[in-house]
Amino acid sequence: MEYATGLPQHSKVYEILRQHINEGVYVEGDLLPSENELCALHQVTRPTIRKALDRLANEGFIVRHQGKGSIVKGAPKGVGILAMKGTTSAVGKENLLTRIIVEPEIRSWSEAFSFSLSKVELESGCIYMERLRLVNNKAVFFDITMIPNINLPRFIGRNMENKSLFDVLRKNYRLEVKGGEQRILAITADERLQKFFGVPAGHPVVQLNRKIETNRLGFCLYSQVFCNTDEFVLSGNF
């Protein structure tokens, strides 16, 4: 995988290291190369490397120890509630699949999952998509995402299969998640969810309505997630 060329150096290093941690090049407990070694590796200076490490540390990927080095922690601090955790076994990336139900397309806003929209957002319309997340070929998440159609060139048509939406936004559009609000409730599966999850009528399902703020002022993502928590629970750190 290559990286967008427009990114500043510290972001590039951050992306590379982050991906290496995610891919298992470095595993929990490992010592990252020293800052000076990373300088030589990436042909940048120490402040640049330090900025990348600052961010990794801040997000919980690594812990730094003066005089010792940067230790990989692996599990990043949850950005709200995002991660999935098996009740019986751990979820390996190899078992994770994303199936697109509705390809990204431009729609007018129907509603934004109980969050109120600004005038600009309403006028711009939204990019709408539906995805199903499967673990071991079993549907666990059903995900509706709505993004304001503001300055996202070539987003429609971009292949989102098995890609993290956040990764795409961060790497291609420099959009970073800054925070947000989420509302959680329990519902019973409607016909559609029954079909997706293969569960009977009356089956309890977790519903998350999320408004996700970004570094672009006033630009928020809205997502609604339904989760079948029979085998996998939603897990988050705070």
Next chain:
Amino acid sequence: MEYATGLPQHSKVYEILRQHINEGVYVEGDLLPSENELCALHQVTRPTIRKALDRLANEGFIVRHQGKGSIVKGAPKGVGILAMKGTTSAVGKENLLTRIIVEPEIRSWSEAFSFSLSKVELESGCIYMERLRLVNNKAVFFDITMIPNINLPRFIGRNMENKSLFDVLRKNYRLEVKGGEQRILAITADERLQKFFGVPAGHPVVQLNRKIETNRLGFCLYSQVFCNTDEFVLSGNF
């Protein structure tokens, strides 16, 4: 108020600015002095100022805009613990009641809601309590709390009615919440929850299993919360 002399410069600047924001010297929407102005004010160089601002921005106190300045945001990021939010109306404190179902008592650990316990925790036994939270005399939360029975003198017998457990722990035992993990799932109400919440069989309920870490090393609280999200959803900022 003065500031510890041992702190590095960027931390001192951070503390000063943070306090000024909290005290209302700068209010939401205000433009902070420019980086160069802050340099002159505090007699440090721009990288030092920028490090302080980095941290303030990261914690949500300010938002920075290239070419414009740093705008005070005021509201710091939430701690990740979910609050309650009415689907119809806001929840005033006057309408909030806590009813003790099981007074704090010492038990042996039966289990810790799917979290594994350390040897020390197991040997110490736990303080167990059950509480019901009511809004407008309607049960919304049912809360089971388990606390390791380690160095908490006079905790048993303490009146917990309408008191925040966290407040009691912080004020009387200097225990501060540092972080934790929560697992969320949807279940159907069992007989007990049906009675508490006044809901029929098969009614969906949100279940949260939480492990809450404190500033005392290795000392964690465990809590299990059941929530009837018919009228009130769980809401959290991140």
Next chain:
DNA sequence: TAATTCAACTTGTAAACACAAGTATCTATG
């Protein structure tokens, strides 16, 4: 042998400099 010291690492802090890029404002021009 056991403890201490020292040297060679590591990350942390801080300065001074340069230029890029975004924003707002004033000014000259049509």
Next chain:
DNA sequence: CATAGATACTTGTGTTTACAAGTTGAATTA
């Protein structure tokens, strides 16, 4: 008057240099 452009701000990125402070392990010393 309205618009385009220059300019003077702002924050963003990146380098270079220097030293402080914590950790580790090997060499030295008791």
